[in-house]
Amino acid sequence: MIVAVFQTVYILVCDPELIRHITTDFSKNIVKWNLIMFEGGLEKGLLFSHGEHWKKSRGIISNLFHFGLLKEREHTMYEVVRREIKDLEGKDVDLFKLGCKIGGEIVVETLFGKDFTNIRFGSNTPLEETQLFINALNSESLRPLYLLRVLLFGRVKIDSKWLTKRQAQLRDQLLRIKSVGADYIHDQQKKKERGEVIPDFIEAYLKLNDESYIDEIIQQLVIFLGAGQDTTG
Numbered sequence: 677m678i679v680a681v682f683q684t685v686y687i688l689v690c691d692p693e694l695i696r697h698i699t700t701d702f703s704k705n706i707v708k709w710n711l712i713m714f715e716g717g718l719e720k721g722l723l724f725s726h727g728e729h730w731k732k733s734r735g736i737i738s739n740l741f742h743f744g745l746l747k748e749r750e751h752t753m754y755e756v757v758r759r760e761i762k763d764l765e766g767k768d769v770d771l772f773k774l775g776c777k778i779g780g781e782i783v784v785e786t787l788f789g790k791d792f793t794n795i796r797f798g799s800n801t802p803l804e805e806t807q808l809f810i811n812a813l814n815s816e817s818l819r820p821l822y823l824l825r826v827l828l829f830g831r832v833k834i835d836s837k838w839l840t841k842r843q844a845q846l847r848d849q850l851l852r853i854k855s856v857g858a859d860y861i862h863d864q865q866k867k868k869e870r871g872e873v874i875p876d877f878i879e880a881y882l883k884l885n886d887e888s889y890i891d892e893i894i895q896q897l898v899i900f901l902g903a904g905q906d907t908t909g
């Protein structure tokens with residue numbers, strides 16, 4: 677389907693073979709529309725990355741989603757569901773929130789391991805902290821004033837000096853998640869050196885033996901939680 681809006685032509689592609697052709701053979705030409713705060717914050721995550729970077733990350737992550745590995749994680753899924761529903765008998769439950777929590781805990785535990793869920797950001801678990809951050813980031817990124825600023829000056833950079841109080845709080849929250857995540861990954865690195873088992877997701881990136889991937893591992897987790905939150909709920 678072809679639609680023209682003002683000077684721009686939009687083409688909706690529905691044929692699966694054509695979609696495959698565009699997204700695989702021409703992946704380096706795809707530019708994703710991304711208004712979300714902050715530039716330099718989360719664009720390495722699969723949802724926002726593009727071109728060769730996306731292809732490389734997608735290759736690493738796809739390898740972790742084959743049937744054999746998913747089957748090994750089955751027990752984590754059952755465990756999380758059992759844990760989250762055990763005290764709900766006779767209570768009113770917000771099924772959407774429960775779905776988000778179960779989906780989120782499964783993502784955190786399978787990608788980052790059980791030890792990570794024991795970390796606390798104040799009184800928040802890593803999942804609560806990340807979901808609070810994602811929800812606040814989404815609503816701030818949709819504010820008319822912010823959108824106007826993007827239109828006039830481009831996306832707000834993470835190290836910008838011109839942030840509102842709320843934006844600065846969000847930046848600090850993201851930097852805190854990244855810093856706690858980086859410490860955790862360094863600990864996993866040491867565990868691996870001692871010959872202990874670490875989560876496949878972290879191991880796949882550590883095998884690349886490149887410190888610059890540490891930030892990407894955390895960005896992938898945040899993006900997975902963001903992309904999976906409403907859909908799972």
Ligand code: HEM
Pocket residue numbers: 722723724734779783899900901903904905907908
């Ligand atoms: C019914 C459930 C779901 C639906 C309908 C759905 C839909 C989609 C769609 C349409 C995209 C493409 C978006 C784009 O490229 O702009 C996408 C990408 C993505 N989704 Fe989902 N999703 C679902 C569940 C999930 C869950 C549970 C997770 C994480 C746990 C997740 C993580 C992702 C990620 C990481 C991407 C980016 C993939 C890439 O670009 O390579 N999704 N999803």
